[in-house]
Amino acid sequence: MQNPCLVVSDCKGNIFEIPDVGMAAFTGGKNVVPDETDLIPLPEGSMFFTLPGRAATGYDNSSKKFITITEYGNKRVFPVAAFMPPGYVRTLHSAYTELKGAPSLPLYCYTATGWKNDRFYVAGNHIDRRSRHKIADTDFSRIDIQAAALLRSHKGNRLVEHLVNNCVFKYRCPNACNLALVRWECPVPVSKACNAACIGCISSQNKSSGFPSSQHRLDFIPGVEEILDYVVPHIKNAPDPIISFGQGCEGEPLLQAELIEEAIRKIRMSSRRGILNINTNAGIPDALETLCKAGLDSMRVSLNSAQDNFYQAYYRPRNYSFADVKKSISIAKRYNVWVSLNYLVFPGFTDHPSEITALLKLAKDAKIDMIQMRNLNIDPQLLGRKMLFDKLSGNPVGIVNWIEIIKKKIPNVVTGYFNPTLTTMKASRISLSKIKKRYI
Numbered sequence: 269m270q271n272p273c274l275v276v277s278d279c280k281g282n283i284f285e286i287p288d289v290g291m292a293a294f295t296g297g298k299n300v301v302p303d304e305t306d307l308i309p310l311p312e313g314s315m316f317f318t319l320p321g322r323a324a325t326g327y328d329n330s331s332k333k334f335i336t337i338t339e340y341g342n343k344r345v346f347p348v349a350a351f352m353p354p355g356y357v358r359t360l361h362s363a364y365t366e367l368k369g370a371p372s373l374p375l376y377c378y379t380a381t382g383w384k385n386d387r388f389y390v391a392g393n394h395i396d397r398r399s400r401h402k403i404a405d406t407d408f409s410r411i412d413i414q415a416a417a418l419l420r421s422h423k424g425n426r427l428v429e430h431l432v433n434n435c436v437f438k439y440r441c442p443n444a445c446n447l448a449l450v451r452w453e454c455p456v457p458v459s460k461a462c463n464a465a466c467i468g469c470i471s472s473q474n475k476s477s478g479f480p481s482s483q484h485r486l487d488f489i490p491g492v493e494e495i496l497d498y499v500v501p502h503i504k505n506a507p508d509p510i511i512s513f514g515q516g517c518e519g520e521p522l523l524q525a526e527l528i529e530e531a532i533r534k535i536r537m538s539s540r541r542g543i544l545n546i547n548t549n550a551g552i553p554d555a556l557e558t559l560c561k562a563g564l565d566s567m568r569v570s571l572n573s574a575q576d577n578f579y580q581a582y583y584r585p586r587n588y589s590f591a592d593v594k595k596s597i598s599i600a601k602r603y604n605v606w607v608s609l610n611y612l613v614f615p616g617f618t619d620h621p622s623e624i625t626a627l628l629k630l631a632k633d634a635k636i637d638m639i640q641m642r643n644l645n646i647d648p649q650l651l652g653r654k655m656l657f658d659k660l661s662g663n664p665v666g667i668v669n670w671i672e673i674i675k676k677k678i679p680n681v682v683t684g685y686f687n688p689t690l691t692t693m694k695a696s697r698i699s700l701s702k703i704k705k706r707y708i
Contacts, residue, residue, distance in 0.1 A: 271301055272382025272389045274326035276337065276345040277318040283348055286340055290327035291382030293360035293391055294648065296616035296664040297657060299334045301327050302380060302391055305668045306359040310381070310388035313353035317378065318346050321370030325363035336365050349378035350390045354442060355398070355685050357613050357641045359667040360391035361648040372478035373647035375470050391615075393668060395641050396685030398692075411436065415448035418498070425497050427490040431455060434484050435517060443512070447502065453510040453687060454502040456495055457486045458527055462519030464549055465584040467654055468646040470516050479647070486518040495531045500538045508689040511535065514547030514568075522548050525555035532562040543690055547610065550596035551588030560603035567600050568687060569593065570610040572644060573617070574626035581655055597634045606637045606693060612644035614651065619670035621662050631678050638682040638696075639674065 273285040274292065293302045324337045324347040339345060349362035360380040380391040415436040422428040435444030435455070443455040462472065471485035503509045513528050514521035521528060532544055545566040550556060556567070572582040576590045600607050609631075617623060631639065644651070652658065665673070675683060682688070682696045 270384065271327065271329070272307070272384035274324060274337070275348045275381055275383050275388070276324045276340060277316075277348050278343045278345055281318055283316060285383035286326065286337065288329070289335070289337065290329050291380065291389075292325045292327045292334055292363040293380035294325075294363040294616075295360050295666075296620070297652065299325055299327075299363050300360065302360055302382070303666070303668075306391045306666065307382070307389045308356075308392050308394065310350060310390050311352050311356055311392070311394070314390070315351040316381070317349045317351060317376065319349060319362065319364055319373065319378070320346065321367050322347050322364040323367060324348075325365055334363075348381050350381040350388070351376050352379055352390060352392050352643075355394060355396045356392045356643075357395045357667065357671075357685070358391060358615060358643050359393055360615050366649060372650050374479050375468055375482045375645045377643040377645045378648060393671060395671070395683065398684075398686055408440075411445050411448055414450075415445075418448050422498050425494050426488055427457070427494045428498050430457070430486060430517075439483055439517075441517075443515070447498075450502065450506050452506060452508060452689065453512055454499060454506065455515045456499060456511060456513045456531075457515040457518035457521075458490060458495070458513055458524040459519040459521050460486050460489060461523055463523060463551055463586045463588060464520065465586065467582050467584070467651065468644060470645070471518065478650075482645075483517045489524060489527070492527060492530045492534065495527075496534055496538075499531070499535060503535060503539050503542045506542075508691050509542035510545050510566075510687055510689055511542060512545045512547055512687060520549055520551070521546055522550070522552040522555040522559075525552070525558050529558050529562045532559065532564060536563050543606075543688075543693075545687055547687075548596075549583065549585070549588075550593045551585055553592055553595040553599055556596040557599045557603075560600060560605055564600075564603075564605055566606035566608065566688065567596075568608040568610045568640065569597060570612070572612040572614070573623060574630040575623060578617075578623075578655060594630075594634065597636070601635050606688065607634070608638040608640050608687065609636055610642055611639050613641050613667065614644040614648070615667050616652075616664050617655070617657050617660075619664040619667050620660055621665065622660065624665070624670060624673060627674075628677050631681055636678075636681055638684065638688060640685055640687070641671070641683060642685065 271290040274289040347364035435441035
Protein backbone atom coordinates (compact mmCIF):
# COMPACT_ATOMS: atom_id res chain seq x y z
CA MET A 269 0.00 0.00 0.00
CA GLN A 270 1.30 3.45 -0.86
CA ASN A 271 2.08 5.51 2.20
CA PRO A 272 -0.88 7.75 3.17
CA CYS A 273 -0.52 11.53 3.01
CA LEU A 274 0.39 13.65 6.00
CA VAL A 275 -2.56 15.35 7.68
CA VAL A 276 -2.33 18.63 9.57
CA SER A 277 -4.72 21.17 11.10
CA ASP A 278 -4.94 24.94 10.97
CA CYS A 279 -5.49 27.39 13.82
CA LYS A 280 -9.26 26.77 13.69
CA GLY A 281 -8.96 23.01 13.99
CA ASN A 282 -9.74 22.24 10.35
CA ILE A 283 -7.98 19.03 9.28
CA PHE A 284 -6.64 18.51 5.77
CA GLU A 285 -4.02 16.48 3.92
CA ILE A 286 -0.81 17.63 2.24
CA PRO A 287 -0.85 15.54 -0.98
CA ASP A 288 2.85 15.72 -1.80
CA VAL A 289 4.07 14.75 1.69
CA GLY A 290 3.85 11.25 3.15
CA MET A 291 2.63 10.28 6.61
CA ALA A 292 5.33 9.87 9.28
CA ALA A 293 5.21 8.21 12.68
CA PHE A 294 7.41 7.96 15.77
CA THR A 295 8.71 5.00 17.77
CA GLY A 296 11.87 3.93 19.56
CA GLY A 297 13.19 7.50 19.67
CA LYS A 298 13.07 8.09 15.91
CA ASN A 299 10.75 8.95 13.03
CA VAL A 300 9.62 6.10 10.79
CA VAL A 301 7.51 5.54 7.69
CA PRO A 302 4.59 3.32 8.77
CA ASP A 303 4.49 -0.18 7.41
CA GLU A 304 1.24 -1.32 5.83
CA THR A 305 0.73 -3.81 8.66
CA ASP A 306 0.78 -0.96 11.19
CA LEU A 307 -2.19 0.85 9.63
CA ILE A 308 -5.95 0.40 9.75
CA PRO A 309 -8.84 2.62 8.61
CA LEU A 310 -9.83 5.12 11.28
CA PRO A 311 -12.21 3.31 13.67
CA GLU A 312 -15.68 4.72 14.20
CA GLY A 313 -15.82 6.68 17.45
CA SER A 314 -12.24 8.00 17.21
CA MET A 315 -11.35 11.60 18.02
CA PHE A 316 -8.75 13.95 16.55
CA PHE A 317 -6.34 16.16 18.45
CA THR A 318 -4.40 19.21 17.27
CA LEU A 319 -1.01 19.31 18.99
CA PRO A 320 -0.12 22.87 20.06
CA GLY A 321 3.46 24.16 20.23
CA ARG A 322 4.60 21.53 17.78
CA ALA A 323 5.51 21.30 14.10
CA ALA A 324 4.22 18.48 11.92
CA THR A 325 6.71 15.89 10.68
CA GLY A 326 6.19 14.28 7.29
CA TYR A 327 8.10 12.17 4.80
CA ASP A 328 9.26 13.79 1.56
CA ASN A 329 8.71 11.09 -1.05
CA SER A 330 11.10 12.78 -3.50
CA SER A 331 14.12 13.28 -1.25
CA LYS A 332 13.32 10.24 0.91
CA LYS A 333 13.82 12.35 4.02
CA PHE A 334 11.72 13.43 6.98
CA ILE A 335 10.78 17.10 6.90
CA THR A 336 9.26 19.56 9.35
CA ILE A 337 6.26 21.60 8.27
CA THR A 338 4.99 24.70 10.07
CA GLU A 339 3.12 26.36 7.17
CA TYR A 340 1.09 25.16 4.20
CA GLY A 341 -0.96 27.22 1.75
CA ASN A 342 0.06 30.38 3.61
CA LYS A 343 -1.46 28.98 6.79
CA ARG A 344 0.14 28.07 10.09
CA VAL A 345 -0.37 24.33 10.56
CA PHE A 346 -0.02 21.90 13.43
CA PRO A 347 0.40 18.12 13.83
CA VAL A 348 -2.69 15.92 14.14
CA ALA A 349 -3.09 12.76 16.19
CA ALA A 350 -6.00 10.35 16.63
CA PHE A 351 -7.45 8.89 19.82
CA MET A 352 -9.01 5.50 19.09
CA PRO A 353 -11.94 3.99 21.03
CA PRO A 354 -11.52 1.14 23.54
CA GLY A 355 -10.56 -2.19 22.02
CA TYR A 356 -7.83 -0.72 19.82
CA VAL A 357 -4.11 -0.54 20.63
CA ARG A 358 -1.79 2.05 19.09
CA THR A 359 1.12 0.73 17.01
CA LEU A 360 2.96 4.03 16.38
CA HIS A 361 2.99 7.49 17.92
CA SER A 362 2.22 10.67 16.03
CA ALA A 363 5.42 12.27 14.66
CA TYR A 364 6.15 15.92 15.43
CA THR A 365 8.86 18.35 16.49
CA GLU A 366 8.46 20.21 19.77
CA LEU A 367 8.91 23.97 19.43
CA LYS A 368 10.35 26.22 22.12
CA GLY A 369 7.94 26.59 25.02
CA ALA A 370 5.69 23.74 23.87
CA PRO A 371 3.21 22.75 26.59
CA SER A 372 3.04 19.16 27.78
CA LEU A 373 0.22 17.25 26.13
CA PRO A 374 -2.78 16.11 28.22
CA LEU A 375 -3.21 12.47 29.15
CA TYR A 376 -4.43 10.93 25.91
CA CYS A 377 -3.10 8.46 23.37
CA TYR A 378 -1.56 10.25 20.38
CA THR A 379 -1.79 7.89 17.41
CA ALA A 380 -0.13 8.54 14.04
CA THR A 381 -2.70 9.54 11.42
CA GLY A 382 -2.73 9.87 7.61
CA TRP A 383 -5.07 10.17 4.59
CA LYS A 384 -5.41 7.89 1.57
CA ASN A 385 -8.16 7.09 -0.95
CA ASP A 386 -10.66 9.46 0.67
CA ARG A 387 -10.34 8.07 4.18
CA PHE A 388 -8.21 8.44 7.28
CA TYR A 389 -5.76 5.76 8.36
CA VAL A 390 -4.27 5.35 11.82
CA ALA A 391 -1.47 3.29 13.33
CA GLY A 392 -3.55 0.82 15.28
CA ASN A 393 -4.58 -2.79 15.84
CA HIS A 394 -8.05 -4.06 16.76
CA ILE A 395 -7.11 -6.18 19.74
CA ASP A 396 -10.57 -6.90 21.22
CA ARG A 397 -13.72 -6.99 19.09
CA ARG A 398 -16.25 -7.24 21.89
CA SER A 399 -18.60 -4.24 22.05
CA ARG A 400 -18.31 -3.75 25.80
CA HIS A 401 -17.36 -0.05 25.63
CA LYS A 402 -19.06 1.01 22.38
CA ILE A 403 -21.38 3.43 24.13
CA ALA A 404 -21.40 5.62 21.01
CA ASP A 405 -23.71 2.98 19.50
CA THR A 406 -26.27 3.90 22.14
CA ASP A 407 -28.21 7.16 21.99
CA PHE A 408 -26.70 9.34 24.74
CA SER A 409 -30.16 10.69 25.51
CA ARG A 410 -31.15 7.16 26.52
CA ILE A 411 -28.06 6.86 28.70
CA ASP A 412 -28.81 10.20 30.35
CA ILE A 413 -32.45 9.28 30.99
CA GLN A 414 -31.48 6.00 32.64
CA ALA A 415 -28.63 7.64 34.59
CA ALA A 416 -31.05 10.25 35.94
CA ALA A 417 -33.44 7.48 36.92
CA LEU A 418 -30.59 5.68 38.70
CA LEU A 419 -29.86 8.89 40.59
CA ARG A 420 -33.49 9.25 41.67
CA SER A 421 -33.80 5.63 42.77
CA HIS A 422 -30.67 5.87 44.93
CA LYS A 423 -31.25 9.35 46.33
CA GLY A 424 -28.63 10.38 48.88
CA ASN A 425 -26.13 7.72 47.80
CA ARG A 426 -22.89 9.65 47.38
CA LEU A 427 -21.29 6.93 45.28
CA VAL A 428 -24.17 6.86 42.79
CA GLU A 429 -24.09 10.66 42.66
CA HIS A 430 -20.36 10.56 41.90
CA LEU A 431 -20.75 7.93 39.17
CA VAL A 432 -23.68 9.69 37.50
CA ASN A 433 -22.80 13.38 37.83
CA ASN A 434 -19.09 12.97 37.10
CA CYS A 435 -18.54 9.71 35.29
CA VAL A 436 -21.67 9.56 33.12
CA PHE A 437 -22.68 13.17 32.54
CA LYS A 438 -19.22 14.77 32.48
CA TYR A 439 -16.72 12.12 31.28
CA ARG A 440 -18.95 9.60 29.48
CA CYS A 441 -17.07 6.81 31.24
CA PRO A 442 -18.03 3.56 29.45
CA ASN A 443 -18.32 1.54 32.67
CA ALA A 444 -20.48 4.19 34.34
CA CYS A 445 -22.68 4.34 31.23
CA ASN A 446 -22.98 0.56 31.29
CA LEU A 447 -24.04 0.80 34.94
CA ALA A 448 -26.85 3.16 33.91
CA LEU A 449 -27.82 0.73 31.13
CA VAL A 450 -27.74 -2.22 33.60
CA ARG A 451 -25.23 -4.27 31.64
CA TRP A 452 -21.81 -5.87 32.10
CA GLU A 453 -19.27 -4.08 34.28
CA CYS A 454 -20.29 -2.06 37.33
CA PRO A 455 -17.69 0.42 38.68
CA VAL A 456 -17.12 0.65 42.44
CA PRO A 457 -14.57 3.37 43.35
CA VAL A 458 -13.71 3.26 47.06
CA SER A 459 -10.37 5.01 47.68
CA LYS A 460 -9.42 8.68 47.67
CA ALA A 461 -5.74 7.95 48.43
CA CYS A 462 -2.98 6.09 46.61
CA ASN A 463 0.32 4.40 47.43
CA ALA A 464 1.88 5.30 44.07
CA ALA A 465 2.57 8.53 42.18
CA CYS A 466 2.29 7.34 38.58
CA ILE A 467 3.69 9.71 35.99
CA GLY A 468 0.51 9.32 33.96
CA CYS A 469 -2.06 9.20 36.77
CA ILE A 470 -5.39 10.28 35.29
CA SER A 471 -7.02 11.34 38.57
CA SER A 472 -4.27 13.22 40.44
CA GLN A 473 -1.46 15.41 39.12
CA ASN A 474 0.72 18.02 40.80
CA LYS A 475 0.94 21.42 39.12
CA SER A 476 4.63 20.71 38.50
CA SER A 477 3.69 17.93 36.04
CA GLY A 478 2.73 20.52 33.42
CA PHE A 479 -0.58 18.82 32.57
CA PRO A 480 -3.88 18.31 34.42
CA SER A 481 -5.45 15.07 35.51
CA SER A 482 -8.16 14.04 33.07
CA GLN A 483 -10.72 12.94 35.67
CA HIS A 484 -12.05 14.10 39.02
CA ARG A 485 -10.87 11.81 41.82
CA LEU A 486 -13.27 10.47 44.42
CA ASP A 487 -13.02 12.73 47.50
CA PHE A 488 -14.79 10.55 50.07
CA ILE A 489 -14.80 6.95 51.29
CA PRO A 490 -18.19 5.32 50.74
CA GLY A 491 -19.95 3.17 53.29
CA VAL A 492 -20.64 -0.48 52.59
CA GLU A 493 -24.40 0.19 52.41
CA GLU A 494 -23.81 2.79 49.68
CA ILE A 495 -21.96 0.10 47.71
CA LEU A 496 -24.59 -2.60 48.23
CA ASP A 497 -27.42 -0.19 47.40
CA TYR A 498 -26.64 -0.16 43.67
CA VAL A 499 -24.24 -3.10 43.25
CA VAL A 500 -26.64 -5.82 44.37
CA PRO A 501 -29.37 -4.85 41.88
CA HIS A 502 -26.75 -4.74 39.13
CA ILE A 503 -25.28 -8.16 39.83
CA LYS A 504 -28.78 -9.66 40.05
CA ASN A 505 -30.11 -8.11 36.83
CA ALA A 506 -27.26 -7.29 34.43
CA PRO A 507 -26.21 -9.77 31.74
CA ASP A 508 -22.80 -11.32 32.44
CA PRO A 509 -22.12 -8.92 35.34
CA ILE A 510 -18.73 -7.84 36.69
CA ILE A 511 -18.42 -5.85 39.91
CA SER A 512 -15.12 -3.95 39.72
CA PHE A 513 -13.47 -2.32 42.70
CA GLY A 514 -10.77 0.08 41.52
CA GLN A 515 -11.48 2.72 38.85
CA GLY A 516 -9.67 5.54 37.08
CA CYS A 517 -11.48 8.08 39.24
CA GLU A 518 -9.86 6.94 42.49
CA GLY A 519 -6.61 5.99 44.16
CA GLU A 520 -5.54 2.45 45.15
CA PRO A 521 -8.48 0.26 46.25
CA LEU A 522 -6.35 -2.09 48.37
CA LEU A 523 -5.97 0.79 50.82
CA GLN A 524 -9.66 0.16 51.58
CA ALA A 525 -9.35 -3.61 51.84
CA GLU A 526 -11.53 -3.90 54.97
CA LEU A 527 -14.37 -2.06 53.25
CA ILE A 528 -14.05 -4.19 50.10
CA GLU A 529 -13.88 -7.40 52.17
CA GLU A 530 -17.15 -6.58 53.91
CA ALA A 531 -18.76 -5.60 50.61
CA ILE A 532 -17.68 -8.86 48.94
CA ARG A 533 -19.08 -11.00 51.73
CA LYS A 534 -22.42 -9.16 51.77
CA ILE A 535 -22.74 -9.15 47.98
CA ARG A 536 -22.29 -12.92 47.98
CA MET A 537 -24.97 -13.25 50.65
CA SER A 538 -27.36 -11.69 48.11
CA SER A 539 -26.23 -13.29 44.86
CA ARG A 540 -23.79 -15.86 43.50
CA ARG A 541 -23.93 -14.45 39.96
CA GLY A 542 -21.13 -12.78 38.05
CA ILE A 543 -17.53 -11.87 38.78
CA LEU A 544 -16.14 -9.85 41.70
CA ASN A 545 -13.03 -8.12 40.39
CA ILE A 546 -10.42 -5.65 41.60
CA ASN A 547 -8.33 -3.33 39.41
CA THR A 548 -5.21 -2.65 41.44
CA ASN A 549 -1.48 -2.01 41.53
CA ALA A 550 -1.27 -5.12 43.75
CA GLY A 551 1.25 -3.47 46.05
CA ILE A 552 -0.22 -4.73 49.35
CA PRO A 553 -0.05 -8.56 49.39
CA ASP A 554 -1.63 -9.04 52.83
CA ALA A 555 -4.65 -6.93 51.89
CA LEU A 556 -5.00 -8.84 48.62
CA GLU A 557 -4.99 -12.16 50.48
CA THR A 558 -7.77 -10.92 52.74
CA LEU A 559 -9.93 -10.26 49.67
CA CYS A 560 -9.08 -13.62 48.14
CA LYS A 561 -10.30 -15.32 51.31
CA ALA A 562 -13.50 -13.25 51.20
CA GLY A 563 -14.35 -14.47 47.69
CA LEU A 564 -12.56 -12.29 45.14
CA ASP A 565 -12.84 -13.86 41.67
CA SER A 566 -10.46 -11.88 39.47
CA MET A 567 -7.68 -9.32 39.74
CA ARG A 568 -6.35 -6.96 37.09
CA VAL A 569 -2.85 -5.73 37.88
CA SER A 570 -1.73 -2.45 36.36
CA LEU A 571 1.73 -2.72 34.81
CA ASN A 572 3.78 -0.55 32.45
CA SER A 573 6.76 -2.90 32.44
CA ALA A 574 7.83 -6.33 33.60
CA GLN A 575 11.25 -4.89 34.44
CA ASP A 576 11.77 -3.63 37.99
CA ASN A 577 13.65 -0.43 37.10
CA PHE A 578 11.13 0.76 34.51
CA TYR A 579 8.23 -0.19 36.76
CA GLN A 580 9.69 1.85 39.63
CA ALA A 581 10.41 4.81 37.35
CA TYR A 582 6.82 5.05 36.13
CA TYR A 583 4.74 4.05 39.18
CA ARG A 584 7.01 5.69 41.78
CA PRO A 585 5.57 3.39 44.49
CA ARG A 586 5.31 4.45 48.13
CA ASN A 587 6.03 1.73 50.69
CA TYR A 588 5.87 -1.17 48.27
CA SER A 589 8.03 -2.69 45.54
CA PHE A 590 7.74 -4.66 42.32
CA ALA A 591 8.50 -7.74 44.40
CA ASP A 592 5.28 -7.06 46.36
CA VAL A 593 3.33 -6.93 43.10
CA LYS A 594 4.66 -10.35 42.09
CA LYS A 595 3.91 -11.69 45.57
CA SER A 596 0.29 -10.52 45.28
CA ILE A 597 -0.03 -12.29 41.93
CA SER A 598 1.34 -15.47 43.49
CA ILE A 599 -1.18 -15.22 46.35
CA ALA A 600 -4.06 -14.69 43.94
CA LYS A 601 -3.09 -17.75 41.92
CA ARG A 602 -2.94 -19.81 45.10
CA TYR A 603 -6.62 -18.97 45.67
CA ASN A 604 -7.54 -19.73 42.04
CA VAL A 605 -8.22 -16.06 41.31
CA TRP A 606 -8.12 -15.13 37.62
CA VAL A 607 -5.17 -12.76 37.10
CA SER A 608 -4.99 -10.29 34.24
CA LEU A 609 -2.26 -7.78 33.53
CA ASN A 610 -3.49 -4.30 32.70
CA TYR A 611 -0.45 -3.93 30.46
CA LEU A 612 0.14 -0.33 29.37
CA VAL A 613 1.37 -0.48 25.78
CA PHE A 614 3.87 2.13 24.61
CA PRO A 615 5.34 1.65 21.10
CA GLY A 616 9.13 1.70 21.12
CA PHE A 617 9.34 0.27 24.63
CA THR A 618 6.70 -2.44 24.97
CA ASP A 619 8.02 -4.06 21.80
CA HIS A 620 11.70 -3.73 22.76
CA PRO A 621 13.47 -7.12 23.02
CA SER A 622 14.43 -6.67 26.67
CA GLU A 623 10.85 -5.87 27.67
CA ILE A 624 9.44 -8.74 25.64
CA THR A 625 11.80 -11.18 27.37
CA ALA A 626 10.83 -9.85 30.80
CA LEU A 627 7.09 -10.00 30.08
CA LEU A 628 7.24 -13.55 28.76
CA LYS A 629 9.14 -14.67 31.84
CA LEU A 630 6.68 -12.98 34.19
CA ALA A 631 3.67 -14.43 32.38
CA LYS A 632 5.10 -17.96 32.46
CA ASP A 633 6.47 -17.87 36.01
CA ALA A 634 3.37 -16.27 37.52
CA LYS A 635 0.92 -18.29 35.40
CA ILE A 636 -0.88 -15.16 34.23
CA ASP A 637 -4.34 -15.85 32.75
CA MET A 638 -4.74 -12.80 30.53
CA ILE A 639 -2.88 -9.78 29.17
CA GLN A 640 -5.13 -6.80 28.61
CA MET A 641 -3.34 -4.59 26.09
CA ARG A 642 -4.17 -0.99 26.99
CA ASN A 643 -2.70 2.20 25.52
CA LEU A 644 -0.51 4.24 27.86
CA ASN A 645 -2.10 7.69 27.63
CA ILE A 646 0.59 10.35 27.94
CA ASP A 647 2.70 12.82 25.99
CA PRO A 648 5.01 10.31 24.24
CA GLN A 649 8.11 12.48 24.06
CA LEU A 650 7.68 13.60 27.69
CA LEU A 651 7.51 9.99 28.86
CA GLY A 652 10.53 9.07 26.74
CA ARG A 653 12.60 11.75 28.47
CA LYS A 654 11.44 10.78 31.96
CA MET A 655 11.96 7.05 31.42
CA LEU A 656 15.25 7.38 29.48
CA PHE A 657 14.06 5.07 26.72
CA ASP A 658 16.80 6.43 24.44
CA LYS A 659 19.34 4.60 26.61
CA LEU A 660 18.02 1.22 25.50
CA SER A 661 20.24 -0.70 23.12
CA GLY A 662 18.67 -2.60 20.24
CA ASN A 663 15.59 -1.84 18.17
CA PRO A 664 11.90 -2.43 18.86
CA VAL A 665 10.28 -5.15 16.77
CA GLY A 666 6.99 -3.31 16.20
CA ILE A 667 3.70 -3.65 18.08
CA VAL A 668 2.12 -5.89 15.44
CA ASN A 669 5.06 -8.30 15.68
CA TRP A 670 4.97 -8.01 19.47
CA ILE A 671 1.34 -9.12 19.56
CA GLU A 672 2.16 -12.13 17.39
CA ILE A 673 5.14 -13.03 19.61
CA ILE A 674 2.97 -12.93 22.73
CA LYS A 675 0.30 -15.13 21.15
CA LYS A 676 2.87 -17.62 19.88
CA LYS A 677 5.15 -17.85 22.91
CA ILE A 678 2.43 -17.99 25.57
CA PRO A 679 -0.60 -19.41 23.73
CA ASN A 680 -2.44 -20.30 26.93
CA VAL A 681 -2.56 -16.64 27.97
CA VAL A 682 -5.69 -14.84 26.76
CA THR A 683 -5.08 -11.52 25.00
CA GLY A 684 -7.60 -8.71 24.73
CA TYR A 685 -8.59 -5.34 26.13
CA PHE A 686 -11.58 -5.67 28.47
CA ASN A 687 -12.00 -7.34 31.85
CA PRO A 688 -13.26 -10.90 31.29
CA THR A 689 -16.80 -11.86 32.20
CA LEU A 690 -17.63 -15.40 33.28
CA THR A 691 -18.70 -16.13 29.70
CA THR A 692 -15.35 -14.85 28.41
CA MET A 693 -13.50 -17.07 30.84
CA LYS A 694 -15.50 -20.13 29.83
CA ALA A 695 -14.94 -19.41 26.14
CA SER A 696 -11.19 -18.99 26.56
CA ARG A 697 -8.55 -21.66 26.25
CA ILE A 698 -8.02 -21.55 30.01
CA SER A 699 -9.03 -24.77 31.78
CA LEU A 700 -12.49 -24.57 33.30
CA SER A 701 -11.01 -25.99 36.48
CA LYS A 702 -9.67 -22.51 37.17
CA ILE A 703 -13.19 -21.10 37.34
CA LYS A 704 -14.81 -21.57 40.71
CA LYS A 705 -17.66 -24.05 40.73
CA ARG A 706 -20.04 -21.91 42.74
CA TYR A 707 -21.17 -19.71 39.84
CA ILE A 708 -24.63 -20.10 38.35
